[in-house]
Amino acid sequence: MNNSKNHRISKRATWAARQQIGYLMKQAVDHPDCLSLAAGLVDHATLPVEIAETQMQEILESSERGQLALQYGTTEGALSFRETVIKYLAALEQSTVRELGLTAKRCIITTGSQQLLDLVSQAIFDPGDICLVTSPTYFVYLSTLEGCGADVRSINCDDQGIIPDALQAELELIERAGELHRVKLLYLVSYFDNPRGITMPLARRLEILEILQQWSARQYIYLLEDAAYRELWYDAPPPVSMYALDESKQRVILAQTFSKSLSPGLRTGFGIIPDALIKPVSDLKSIHDFGSPHLTQTCINGLIESGDYAVHVAKLRESYQKKSEAIWQALQENILPQPGMIAFKPTGGLYVWLQIDSSYPETRFNKEFFDECVNAQKIMYVPGELFFADKTHPAASHTMRLSYGVQSKENLHEGIDRLSKGLNVFRE
């Protein structure tokens, strides 16, 4: 059925349908024999079954606690959980709740951080408003923006994240076109980003905040800081958040999640929201679901308070670090010695971004290289094009995201070996 001709379907639903993730998932279903370095899932083997079971048992063995947890909560999330969350966040920032201007009122619990990204975008954008994103960026958020009818403008990044001069130049261009009043938001994945695994260093964070501050007199631009992977660092903790660095504490919307550090099945994330957005975001959430699952909030609250959460995250870091070393070693042995092959060694997170030499065929979905990998070599990656708002961006055709979270070390070696064989087919 062609949705655009079906007048019973809203524009929003047709916008949302234009996503390539569906194609990727279909490929995974159609090729179950393929070794997948595509799925961005967290590692199955490290999911915290035991500590979750203990916690759930503790909650449910007392009828009073159990009944409370099984009842509706509040739209913004359980107060006790939000209080725990702001303390836990202050500890991550190596600061205090007070110094960071954190209050339970500014904290909203959401059904995964994806819901927060969606609610914030709905609260901010009218169709045609401009959102600034990096090239490349988290592709699901691109679909969220499409669903809001936002006009997405991409800004290039380097090995430290978004390039300050490129941001400045884009804002000047928009101003010259008389569109500055439509720029509402800059979206950044500031830690071990999806797809490149890059973390913005402190100096870069400050530079970006400074640029937004300088433009404030002409146009107030919010910064949506997506910190989904911040706890998955390997050797050293990453810099503090842009929220913590922003002196006003009113510019940055900080989005975090327990999906990557604990369990995506618990579907729990949270946001720290500027005062002006608390009510709009909360009003929108109340018409979505009037509150995220209370039982899982109670469970995560208990896990943080008992210290089990911190122990789990430490183990997880170790496990992902080992996997990252395995994929990196395999890439160094098999692919990176060839001219024009570029990747960054992961220092945290779940992804490696591989740029292949332009003499090879394009990595896109509908091209012969993807076909060779999936059908002949039985290896799947995510084509770089998925992460670009501008599909004609030069980097969109010769890049790919490789996820190492799910596969074993042996499979990671095997996967890179297969990818290398796929590349060899086209080597001149």
Ligand SMILES: Cc1ncc(COP(=O)(O)O)c(C=O)c1O
């Ligand atoms: C960068 C980024 N942000 C947000 C999310 C959303 O995760 P969740 O809704 O599970 O918190 C993801 C999930 O993969 C992600 O990669």
